[in-house]
Amino acid sequence: MRTAVPDLAELAQALVPVTREAGRVIMDLYAGTVATTLKGDGSPVTEADRRAEAIILPALSALAPAIPVVSEESAASHGCRHGGPFFLVDPLDGTKEFLKRDGKGSFTVNIALVEGGEPALGIVLAPALGRLFIGIVGQGARELSADGTVRPLSVRQPSGDALVAVASASHRDAETEAWLKVNRIGDTVSIGSSLKFCLVAAGEADVYPRFGPTMEWDTAAGDAILRAAGGMTLAPEGTPFVYRKPGYRNGAFVAWGGGRP
C-alpha cells in the first residue's frame, strides 16, 4: 500500500511555524552558553540540536503520522527500513559555525521530504539571518521574510565567463579545491550549512561543489529548494544524485544553478 503523503503545499505551510519555533530555540541558546558534546565521528552536537529536534519530530508525526523520519540526532530512526517517502531532518546544520559565533550566522534548520529517491519538498531556515526558504519540486521555490513577504526564487544565468561558487567554510577538502581551480570559478565564498544550496537557488551564487563527506539530512532540504528554483544537483560526472543511499551517506556532488554545462 502506498504511504499517504499530505498535499505538499499544505505540508510546507504547516512546517513554517514549526521551523521558526525550532529557530527561536536555537537563537535563545546562541545568545548564551551551550553545552556541547562530541559524537562518535568527532563532530559536535549541542543542546541546540537536541532542543530543535524535540520541536520538529513531534510536529512531523502529528502532520504526517504514516511517513517515517530520519533525523540527524535520533540514532534510533536510522535503522528504519522503508521503501516509500520519508522525511530527512537536520535540526541544526552548520553546528561548527553555530559554535564559532563568527557573526556570519551560517547555520540552518532543515526539513525535507524525499519521494522516489528524489527530494520533493524542502524547508530551510537560517535563524540568525532571518531567511526562510521553501521549495516544492515542480511547484517552485520562495523565500518568506518574517513580515510575511513572499519572494519567488529562481536560479540565475551566470554573467560572463566566471562563476561564483559557494563552498564549505569548515569542511573543505583537496578535491573540492582542485575542482574550483579547473572550473572557470571567478570567486569562491566560504559559507557553512545548507545555506549554500539556498544561495544558488536564490540566484546569489552559481554553483556549490562538494567532494568531502556529507549526510543526506545535510543536503535534502536545500537540494529540494534548488531543484524547485530551476537548479540541479548532480554527481560530478553528471549522473543523478539520489537519496536513501546506504547509511544515508552522500557521495560527491555539484549543485548547479542556471550555468550547468
Ligand SMILES: Nc1ncnc2c1ncn2[C@@H]1O[C@H](COP(=O)(O)O)[C@@H](OP(=O)(O)O)[C@H]1O
Ligand atoms: N566526516 C564527515 N562525515 C559525514 N558528514 C560530515 C563529515 N564532515 C562534515 N560532515 C557533514 O557536513 C556538515 C557541515 O557542512 P558544512 O561544512 O557545509 O557546513 C555537517 O553537518 P552538521 O553541522 O549538521 O554536523 C556534517 O553532517
Ligand SMILES: [Mg+2]
Ligand atoms: Mg548537518
